[in-house]
Amino acid sequence: MYAQYVKNTMQPLNIADVTKDQRFPWTRENPDHTSKQIKSLLCTPIRNGKKDKVIGVCQLVNKMDEASGSVKAFNRNDEQFLEAFAIFCGLGIQNTQMYETVERAMAKQEVTLEVLSYHASAADEESQELQVAAVPSAQSLRLLDFSFSDFDLSDTETTLGTIRMFVDLNLVQNFQMKYTNLLKWILSVKKNYRKNVVYHNWRHAFNTAQSMFALLKSGRFQNYLSDLEVLALMIATLCHDLDHRGVNNSYIQRSDHPLAQLYCHSTMEHHHFDHL
Numbered sequence: 001m002y003a004q005y006v007k008n009t010m011q012p013l014n015i016a017d018v019t020k021d022q023r024f025p026w027t028r029e030n031p032d033h034t035s036k037q038i039k040s041l042l043c044t045p046i047r048n049g050k051k052d053k054v055i056g057v058c059q060l061v062n063k064m065d066e067a068s069g070s071v072k073a074f075n076r077n078d079e080q081f082l083e084a085f086a087i088f089c090g091l092g093i094q095n096t097q098m099y100e101t102v103e104r105a106m107a108k109q110e111v112t113l114e115v116l117s118y119h120a121s122a123a124d125e126e127s128q129e130l131q132v133a134a135v136p137s138a139q140s141l142r143l144l145d146f147s148f149s150d151f152d153l154s155d156t157e158t159t160l161g162t163i164r165m166f167v168d169l170n171l172v173q174n175f176q177m178k179y180t181n182l183l184k185w186i187l188s189v190k191k192n193y194r195k196n197v198v199y200h201n202w203r204h205a206f207n208t209a210q211s212m213f214a215l216l217k218s219g220r221f222q223n224y225l226s227d228l229e230v231l232a233l234m235i236a237t238l239c240h241d242l243d244h245r246g247v248n249n250s251y252i253q254r255s256d257h258p259l260a261q262l263y264c265h266s267t268m269e270h271h272h273f274d275h276l
Helices: 001-008 023-027 031-037 076-118 125-129 153-168 179-191 203-217 227-239 249-254 258-262 267-275
Strands: 014-015 043-045 052-060
Touching: 001 043, 043 076, 052 076, 052 179, 125 153, 125 179, 153 179, 153 203, 153 227, 179 203, 179 227, 203 227, 227 249
Parallel strands: none
Antiparallel strands: 014 043, 043 052
């Protein structure tokens, strides 16, 4: 409570006897409870390098008189000592925060460079070829079947199948999507799945999206959802494993991968979301 007061006011606080100090509501409301724990108190803020922000608080309570063994008040020497200690603490905390910031920036740069070496947005040449291609029906691709298998489909057909799902769910019409933009986005999502990953790849994303499409259309779930919810579900199924490395979070953490420095938990899940 006193530490919060010092943090808010950015001023040190020296109280000889908290039971007699009526400035604070918690002392007035429950003096017996306060006196059982604290009598004398010295509290000072720990400031950052610019001294315009409190990054911590030092608090000392119940200074003991060695001769009598009783609690006595803190004096001016104690205040100066604690102020000097707070400066030392501030330097330590500031340096630690700066180091963590630099370390995080370096990890982010390393991850970014790695991602750029694998991925990029789809090239115009890729989309131009598909812009003139006929999009097969959902029936011919068996997209409405719960027993669907992508084994017989080419990569081009999976892209066209994804377009078909967006069209049949009325997402293109309802959100006034430009066909070329949708095509480039799908190709970019596809490109951001790693080809050397056996399971968490584009095919897995496409299969997940098809399962959702079948639930929405054949299972008639679309009748109970808004257009925005349907769009969110389709984007989520397509992008839920973006840039997956083929390993789990435990491996990422134990191998000291740069991703582990960016996220303290749910490493790959955070990366999938940020990559989107």
